Amino acid sequence: TQLLEQSPQFLSIQEGENLTVYCNSSSVFSSLQWYRQEPGEGPVLLVTVVTGGEVKKLKRLTFQFGDARKDSSLHITAAQPGDTGLYLCAGLPRIRAGNNRKLIWGLGTSLAVNP
Amino acid sequence: DSGVTQTPKHLITATGQRVTLRCSPRSGDLSVYWYQQSLDQGLQFLIQYYNGEERAKGNILERFSAQQFPDLHSELNLSSLELGDSALYFCASSVEASGRPSYNEQFFGPGTRLTVL
Numbered sequence: 001t002q003l004l005e006q007s008p009q010f011l012s013i014q015e016g017e018n019l020t021v022y023c024n025s026s027s028v029f030s031s032l033q034w035y036r037q038e039p040g041e042g043p044v045l046l047v048t049v050v051t052g053g054e055v056k057k058l059k060r061l062t063f064q065f066g067d068a069r070k071d072s073s074l075h076i077t078a079a080q081p082g083d084t085g086l087y088l089c090a091g092l093p094r095i096r097a098g099n100n101r102k103l104i105w106g107l108g109t110s111l112a113v114n115p
Numbered sequence: 116d117s118g119v120t121q122t123p124k125h126l127i128t129a130t131g132q133r134v135t136l137r138c139s140p141r142s143g144d145l146s147v148y149w150y151q152q153s154l155d156q157g158l159q160f161l162i163q164y165y166n167g168e169e170r171a172k173g174n175i176l177e178r179f180s181a182q183q184f185p186d187l188h189s190e191l192n193l194s195s196l197e198l199g200d201s202a203l204y205f206c207a208s209s210v211e212a213s214g215r216p217s218y219n220e221q222f223f224g225p226g227t228r229l230t231v232l
Contacts, residue, residue, distance in 0.1 A: 030218075031218040031219075033218065033220060033221075035223075040203075040226070040228075041225060041226070042117065042119075042205050042207070042223030042224055042225055042226050043158070043205075043221075043223050044117070044223070045220055045221065045222065048218050048220055050218065088158065090221075092218055092219050102160060102163070102171050102173065103160070103219050103221070105157065105158050105160065106157075107157040107158075108157060108158075
């Protein structure tokens with residue numbers, strides 16, 4: 001069974017602090033996505049990383065795909081209350097049986113940024 | 116606004132009943148996915164349809180079924196409802212056009228909150 005483990009599960013920080021959340025697996029993924037979900041709403045795609053070692057930046061958010069494409073991290077600089085939400089990672093397995101293109105989802109990191 | 120619409124937004128019903136959730140994908144997207152999200156289990160993939168045909172199945176119960184119509188909208192039918200079916204149900208869509216690389220990037224609707232009493 002392919003799993004994506006996210007850590008930490010919960011994180012509560014003060015505005016202005018930096019933080020890093022992780023998405024780890026023993027499986028290789030051809031691509032990995034990060035989503036943010038606010039309470040009562042659907043997840044919103046933030047970024048897709050495809051190449052091992054790839055780094056992508058989205059304003060204060062920096063996403064990195066591991067060299068072996070088994071893990072990823074999300075770093076937020078100077079967190080703001082608007083960053084509060086559930087951060088989900090989802091990976092597309094490298095080896096897919098038949099025509100199965102199911103994303104594998106992590107359980108998420110719930111981030112609270114306090115003013 | 117992702118461009119994916121879901122109705123209804125809220126649904127309250129009783130155990131044993133049957134409900135239908137509706138989803139319209141983004142214009143041009145051929146794939147529709149259904150997910151269930153509860154506090155203790157996270158986002159659980161139920162089923163995927165591509166251009167009217169079932170493409171992949173996840174943890175979908177036999178009491179649940181779905182279909183995608185020629186106009187690409189989709190419906191998720193939940194029957195013999197139990198208290199444990201109370202959850203948020205999300206629909207997502209993606210392009211997955213043939214001949215183009217696809218990372219299965221998904222765009223989610225606002226969800227339907229189902230409460231079974």
